[in-house]
Amino acid sequence: xxxxxxxxxxxxxxxxxxxxSIKLYGEDAFAGMRRAGALTARCLDEVAGLIRGGTQxxxxxxxxxxxxxxxxxxxxxxGYKGYEYACCTSVNHVVCHGFPNGKRLRDGDxxxxxxxxxxxxxxxDSSRMYxxxxxxxxxxxxxxxxxxAMMRGIGKVRPGARLGDIGHAxxxxxxxxxxxxxxxxxxxxxxxVFHDAxxxxxxxxxxxxxxxxxxxxxxxxxxxxxxxxxxKMLADDxxxxxxxxxxxxxxxxxxxxTAEGYEIFTLSQCGLDAPxxxxxxxxxxxxxxx
Numbered sequence: 001x002x003x004x005x006x007x008x009x010x011x012x013x014x015x016x017x018x019x020x021s022i023k024l025y026g027e028d029a030f031a032g033m034r035r036a037g038a039l040t041a042r043c044l045d046e047v048a049g050l051i052r053g054g055t056q057x058x059x060x061x062x063x064x065x066x067x068x069x070x071x072x073x074x075x076x077x078x079g080y081k082g083y084e085y086a087c088c089t090s091v092n093h094v095v096c097h098g099f100p101n102g103k104r105l106r107d108g109d110x111x112x113x114x115x116x117x118x119x120x121x122x123x124x125d126s127s128r129m130y131x132x133x134x135x136x137x138x139x140x141x142x143x144x145x146x147x148x149a150m151m152r153g154i155g156k157v158r159p160g161a162r163l164g165d166i167g168h169a170x171x172x173x174x175x176x177x178x179x180x181x182x183x184x185x186x187x188x189x190x191x192x193v194f195h196d197a198x199x200x201x202x203x204x205x206x207x208x209x210x211x212x213x214x215x216x217x218x219x220x221x222x223x224x225x226x227x228x229x230x231x232k233m234l235a236d237d238x239x240x241x242x243x244x245x246x247x248x249x250x251x252x253x254x255x256x257x258t259a260e261g262y263e264i265f266t267l268s269q270c271g272l273d274a275p276x277x278x279x280x281x282x283x284x285x286x287x288x289x290x
Contacts, residue, residue, distance in 0.1 A: 037265025
C-alpha cells in the first residue's frame with residue numbers, strides 16, 4: 001500500500017529529507033516552488049542567447065553559475081554526488097547528464113540544457129531542447145515529439161489519476177510517432193529534496209501505480225530516442241548515450257497536483273518553452289537576453 005505524508009502539518013525535517021512516503025504539500029510550499037520554478041525558467045530563457053555555433057558548453061555552465069549567484073540561488077547539481085558542474089548539457093545522441101565542458105556547439109546540433117536552481121530551500125528543476133542554427137528535419141521532429149509527449153503526460157495529472165496514466169500517455173504517443181522511450185531514467189518527487197519519492201516513469205499502463213493526490217509535487221521528464229531505446233553509460237559514470245547513436249531529446253517541467261488538476265512551476269513567462277518556439281529562439285544569438 002502506498003504511503004503518503006502531509007508535510008504541511010508534519011515537523012519541518014520531514015519535508016527536507018528523502019523518505020519512501022509520498023509527500024503532500026500545502027500552499028506555502030506551492031508558493032516556494034513557484035518562485036524557484038520561475039527563476040529556473042528565466043535562467044533557461046536567457047540560456048537561449050548562448051546557443052549558437054562555436055559556443056563552448058563551458059560557457060553555458062559559467063552563465064548558470066553567475067545567474068544563480070546574482071539571484072540568491074544555487075545550482076543543485078554542483079557537487080551533487082561528485083558532479084562538478086552547475087547544469088547538464090546533452091548534445092545530439094547524449095541522452096542525459098552530459099558535461100558542460102570545452103566541447104563546441106556546431107550548426108545543426110540539438111542540445112538539452114538541464115538546470116535545477118535551489119531558492120530558499122525549494123528546487124526548481126527543468127530542462128529544454130535548443131537547436132544550433134538550423135536543425136535537420138529529423139532533429140526538429142524529435143524535439144516536437146518529446147515536448148508533446150511531456151505535455152500529454154502532464155495533461156493526465158489530476159487527483160484520483162494514477163502514475164501509470166502519465167507514463168502510458170508518454171509511451172503511447174512516442175510509439176505512435178515511431179520513437180522509443182528511454183526506460184533507465186525517469187521523473188521524481190521534488191520540493192525541498194532534489195530527488196524524492198515517487199518515481200515518475202515514462203511508460204506504464206493506465207490505472208496502475210500510486211494514486212495522484214492534491215499536494216504532490218514531482219517532475220515529468222521524458223527522454224525519447226529516434227532510434228532504439230537502449231542506452232549505455234560512458235566511462236565518466238554520468239553521461240548516458242544512445243547505443244545506436246541515434247538522436248535523443250528531453251524536456252522537463254516541475255509540477256504540483258492541485259484540486260482541479262495541475263500547476264506547472266517552471267513555465268517560461270516569455271513563452272520560450274512552447275512547441276516550435278524553443279527552436280526559433282535558440283537560433284538567434286540575442287534571444288532571451290535582457
